[in-house]
Amino acid sequence: MSDRGQSNLNASVERPARTFSGYLMLLLLLVGIIVQVAGIAGLVGAEDVGPPLAVAAVIVAPIALLFILCGFYMLQPNQAAAITLFGSYRGTDRATGLRWVLPWEMRRKISVRSNNFISERIKVNDLRGNPIEMAAQVVWRVTDTAQALFDVDDYKAFVAVQVEAGIRAIGSRYPYDDFEHLEVTLRGNHDQVGDELRAELNARLTVAGIHVDECGFTHLAYAQEIAGAMLRRQQAQAVVAARKTLVEGAVGMVEMALAMLSEKNVVELDDERRAAMVSNLMVVLCGERDTQPVVNTGSLYQ
Numbered sequence: 001m002s003d004r005g006q007s008n009l010n011a012s013v014e015r016p017a018r019t020f021s022g023y024l025m026l027l028l029l030l031v032g033i034i035v036q037v038a039g040i041a042g043l044v045g046a047e048d049v050g051p052p053l054a055v056a057a058v059i060v061a062p063i064a065l066l067f068i069l070c071g072f073y074m075l076q077p078n079q080a081a082a083i084t085l086f087g088s089y090r091g092t093d094r095a096t097g098l099r100w101v102l103p104w105e106m107r108r109k110i111s112v113r114s115n116n117f118i119s120e121r122i123k124v125n126d127l128r129g130n131p132i133e134m135a136a137q138v139v140w141r142v143t144d145t146a147q148a149l150f151d152v153d154d155y156k157a158f159v160a161v162q163v164e165a166g167i168r169a170i171g172s173r174y175p176y177d178d179f180e181h182l183e184v185t186l187r188g189n190h191d192q193v194g195d196e197l198r199a200e201l202n203a204r205l206t207v208a209g210i211h212v213d214e215c216g217f218t219h220l221a222y223a224q225e226i227a228g229a230m231l232r233r234q235q236a237q238a239v240v241a242a243r244k245t246l247v248e249g250a251v252g253m254v255e256m257a258l259a260m261l262s263e264k265n266v267v268e269l270d271d272e273r274r275a276a277m278v279s280n281l282m283v284v285l286c287g288e289r290d291t292q293p294v295v296n297t298g299s300l301y302q
Helices: 002-011 022-045 052-068 145-150 157-171 190-208 224-263 271-286
Strands: 072-075 077-084 086-092 098-099 106-111 115-118 123-127 131-142 210-222
Touching: 022 052, 022 072, 022 098, 072 077, 072 106, 077 145, 086 145, 106 145, 115 157, 123 157, 131 157, 131 190, 145 190, 157 190, 157 210, 190 210
Parallel strands: none
Antiparallel strands: 072 098, 077 086, 077 106, 115 131, 123 131, 131 210
């Protein structure tokens, strides 16, 4: 049998425990106390009391009341109690309020509320091998109390370790960024990557009976040793992209200007003067400085 199959056979599964309402037992306890007090008062006033009656009033009745008293426990909303008997799991009680079980059954309380966990910043190599820093925020809750208590040693520490492992796994699958927008990236596809991280964590934490409701990145940046170089690369790529857009627009404007001049017969230009006009227009449209107008007082060719 495979290791996975063996682990599935050994996994605990939550089931309802056989418990009782504590309010009924509390009423029974109060009745027992009243009966005992009345019995003791009767013994004190009686002249001839037999040994069986005295033993019942002084020893047996207090033991019975102590038996009832030791079985009480309280559950708050979104709190459960795993019941065990001599090390054997007997079930989980999720009913809120005052509850009662047999005194020799042990109760181990566990919260089933939502928990918020923020991981530490960890260094991960992305798909291209660039070191990046990542941190995530995870909202999780216990869904199977038996697995959380009996299948892992410390389920809270287990969550912390698996969150870090999940972040490393997701961070290594994608590049940090892609200026050509051809790939899924960590920086540009937060929702998609976050959903994949959630699925990864749920797969890792299911053995502990824990479900992740929500997760997302709280920190995502290049590592300090390459942050400066990557910033310069980003700036260079942004400048190239801006220049490309500027040149494409300038070429379109020059084409439109030449077409309108020819269409309206404003001026006749040979190839040499057309090339000079194109050059001047491109300088004007693509230059970073303001142009200075030059008035030509001669002819077009002088």
